[in-house]
Amino acid sequence: MYPWQLDSVHPLIIHFPIALLSVSVLFDFLSVVFRKESLSHAGWWCLLVGVISALTGVISGFSSDILFGHMENPFPIFETHGSTQLLATVVFTGLLIWRWTNKCQIPSESLKYIYIAIGSLATGCLFYGAHLGAQLASRF
Numbered sequence: 785m786y787p788w789q790l791d792s793v794h795p796l797i798i799h800f801p802i803a804l805l806s807v808s809v810l811f812d813f814l815s816v817v818f819r820k821e822s823l824s825h826a827g828w829w830c831l832l833v834g835v836i837s838a839l840t841g842v843i844s845g846f847s848s849d850i851l852f853g854h855m856e857n858p859f860p861i862f863e864t865h866g867s868t869q870l871l872a873t874v875v876f877t878g879l880l881i882w883r884w885t886n887k888c889q890i891p892s893e894s895l896k897y898i899y900i901a902i903g904s905l906a907t908g909c910l911f912y913g914a915h916l917g918a919q920l921a922s923r924f
Contacts, residue, residue: 795847802910808831
């Protein structure tokens with residue numbers, strides 16, 4: 785009935801949040817290092833669009849899970865693709881809220897290093913979860 789299969793839609797969607805969220809952390813890091821406001825703005829927009837696309841990826845992931853069924857047992861978190869990606873999405877959403885309440889700016893002085901560290905850890909979690917997803921789909 786549809787020109788696509790349910791399991792082929794999710795891999796098409798998830799590459800956007802992986803790229804956008806990781807690049808948002810890179811732009812924020814470079815903004816702190818080089819003290820460039822334009823890099824901070826780029827980081828903000830990548831974070832905003834990345835979180836929106838990550839939420840879309842989570843929705844498509846739940847629909848794709850009908851075929852794989854791995855979220856029936858989501859623990860331990862770092863052994864399940866869906867749980868790892870949900871954790872990364874929640875952390876990036878928290879960073880988005882933090883920046884939103886800070887008028888879209890990176891937090892000030894000492895907090896900016898904590899912000900960058902959290903973003904870096906979330907990016908590592910995102911990449912690891914993507915690796916688990918590739919294994920799950922036998923694409924790796």
